[in-house]
Amino acid sequence: MSLSAKDKTLVKSFFTKIAPKAEDIGNEALSRTLFVYPQTKTYFSHWKDLSPGSGPIRKHGLTVMTGYMDAVEKIDDLLAGLLELSELHAFTLRVDPANFKIITHNVLVVMAMYFPDDFTPEVHVAVDKFLSKVNLALSEKYR
């Protein structure tokens, strides 16, 4: 399921539009990941506060969103562009790749919440395809 030229255009323009709200989106998406899918909390036992909107969550949500926005810049070669991040997730963080889909789902939900008119079905499918490719690139170095 590769990205067409149209997909890339839609992804780039939508991410430009949401960039000002990156911190809020990251915070909401990560908060929901930890709250709606409690098994994901196992990766953050070193944080004092895992409740939605907490300091660590807000900070890390921005880290994640910055990662996505960086991936948009590397949309033409995600495998090469995300190599280092893949190594981080594979060897250091050791996050089960099944969880990438969970964060993706919550990012999509939050995008719909904050940008209901812009997050059309066409933008939705382009972004979903893009995030799926990001997840694949992140999984690259696992085994």
Added chain:
Amino acid sequence: MVEWTDAERAAIQDIFSNLDYEDIGPKALRRCLIVYPWCQRYFGGFGNLYNADAILSNPMVAAHGIVVLHGLDRAMKNMDNIKNTYAELSVLHSEKLHVDPDNFRLLADCLSVVIAGKMGTAFTPEIQAAWQKFLAVVVNALGRQYH
């Protein structure tokens, strides 16, 4: 049997009492057919589904979206017995419609995105958790009679 807290029951009833079926039903099904195009295989008789614009303006899709959304009513009214409530519909989807049950999950995800779009920040993490739990139970019940 699925256990529901009072808060979860309230969240579900609240969503349904404010639900505009004529708006949300079509939106959810259209989004499913656009975001997961392989779902179109079940709608061969619906005419033009060739591109997003065609799907968005297709009257049969809109009508069917409303039917499918009303299908959730029986779960909302029988939250303590969703499994058996959907036995017949499960057989229908398996034996007659031959729908891959993974598609139920895809439609449920699209429905969540549409509801989130409608409710905005009122779609809190707590409400999202209750709503997705509800849909997961329905999806599971619909897939139960497959063999």
